[in-house]
Amino acid sequence: MLAGCESLRSGCASTLIADNNVDAVIVCAENARHAELTSDALQAGKDVAVEFPLALSARSCRQLHELATAHRRILHVEVIGLLTAGYAQWRDWAGGAGSRGLRVESRFRGGAYRWVADEIEAGRVGQLAVGRLHLLQDSFGPLRLVSVKGTASAQGYRLDAFLRGLADERIVVTEERRPEYVRGYELLARSGDRQFSMPRARRDEGLFGRDLAIFLDRVGTRRDGERRGQAARHVDREDVVAVAQLAEAISEGWLASVGRGGTEPG
Numbered sequence: 725m726l727a728g729c730e731s732l733r734s735g736c737a738s739t740l741i742a743d744n745n746v747d748a749v750i751v752c753a754e755n756a757r758h759a760e761l762t763s764d765a766l767q768a769g770k771d772v773a774v775e776f777p778l779a780l781s782a783r784s785c786r787q788l789h790e791l792a793t794a795h796r797r798i799l800h801v802e803v804i805g806l807l808t809a810g811y812a813q814w815r816d817w818a819g820g821a822g823s824r825g826l827r828v829e830s831r832f833r834g835g836a837y838r839w840v841a842d843e844i845e846a847g848r849v850g851q852l853a854v855g856r857l858h859l860l861q862d863s864f865g866p867l868r869l870v871s872v873k874g875t876a877s878a879q880g881y882r883l884d885a886f887l888r889g890l891a892d893e894r895i896v897v898t899e900e901r902r903p904e905y906v907r908g909y910e911l912l913a914r915s916g917d918r919q920f921s922m923p924r925a926r927r928d929e930g931l932f933g934r935d936l937a938i939f940l941d942r943v944g945t946r947r948d949g950e951r952r953g954q955a956a957r958h959v960d961r962e963d964v965v966a967v968a969q970l971a972e973a974i975s976e977g978w979l980a981s982v983g984r985g986g987t988e989p990g
Contacts, residue, residue: 738764741761741764741765741768741770742768746770747770747771747943748770748771748772748773748798748939748940748943749761749765749770749771749772749773750772750773750774750936751765751772751773751774751775752775753775754839754842755777755780755839755843755848755851756780756842758774758775758777758778758779758780759778759779759780759784759788761774762774762778762779762788762799763788763791766788766791766792766795766797766799767791767795769795769797770797771797771798771799771800771939771942771943771946772792772797772798772799772800773800773801773802773935773936773939774799774800774801774802775801775802776801776802776803776854776855776858776959777851777854777967777968777971778799778801778964778968779968780848780851781968781972782965782966782968782969782972784968785964785965785968786965789961789964789965796946797946798939798942798943798946799961800938800939800942800958801958801959801964802932802935802939803855803858803859803935803958803959804931804932804934804935805855805856805858805859805925806858806859806862806957806958806959807929807931807934807935807957808925808926808929808931809923809925809926809929810922810923810924810925811859811922813922813923814859814863814911814913814920814922814923815862815863817913817920818863818864818913818920825915825916826889826891826893826894826913826914826915827893827894827895827896827913827914827915828860828863828864828889828893828894828895828896828911828912828913829895829896829898829910829911829912829913830856830859830860830895830896830897830898830909830910830911831898831909831910831911831912832853832856832898832899832900832908832909832910833899833900833901833905833906833907833908833909834899834900834901834905834907834908835901835902835903835904835905835906835907836879836880836901836902836903836905837903840852840901844880844881844901847975847978847979847984848971848975849874849881849883849899849974849975849978850883850885850970850971850972850973850974850975850976850978851971851972851975852899852901853883853885853897853899853971853974854967854968854971856897856899856909856911857897857967857970857971858959858963858967859911860887860889860895860897861963861966861967861970862957862959862963863889864889864890864891864893864895865889865890865963865966866890866966867887867888867889867890867895867966867970868887868888868889869885869886869887869970869973869974869977870886870887870888871885871886871977872884872885872886872974872977872978872980872981873981874977874978874981874982875981875982876982876984879902879903880900880901880902880903880905881899881900881901881978881982882898882899882900883897883898883899883900883974883978884896884897884898885897885899885974885977885978887970897974909924910922935958938957938958939958942958
């Protein structure tokens, strides 16, 4: 049962978290507030579901998972892209294509609005790619960052990150954001004369509801020791930390590439 919904602007989020009638909390806020709200909820004895990214650094992600373990609570990071029918087809194709010579391209375009513009100004372009990095990590991880190129302007940026997968797959992550861009995403792969493009998610897949069901199933399993639903994909602790580390390295590489400080990753 939904006990309440509070806007951060109302200043009542802490009251909701402290409410003894609340068993679990869903954190849906600006990226910079995720770690604080998640920490408060875990310390209050709540199970927590949070939008990606869990936190702005790998260190904070690791600390939050340790806090959840210490309080014996579920910490669930929502990555709905793993639940789409198109991603299931992608996984089947990638698994059957063989990794030798596999080349993968992740191409994203999106707007630069409100809190996204704040993230760009802070140079956290890697964190803005976390959802897509999770798909690549799930398919080909652990991932290794080779190099980063980037450009920046008053209106937006372009990022090109070059990675290698576990079986030495060559992966290019391209991200562009400007205020006028309409959101769009493509995930492409080629192996010899075979190629595949991940189908787009359908509007009727009910992804947020399905992710919430996985969270509630994990909470129920923790409480009574018996899984209530069918096994489903979710992001585990190791992948959350690994992707956070990768996002940090990409951000540092981008900052160095555009001349705004930071260090080029090795």
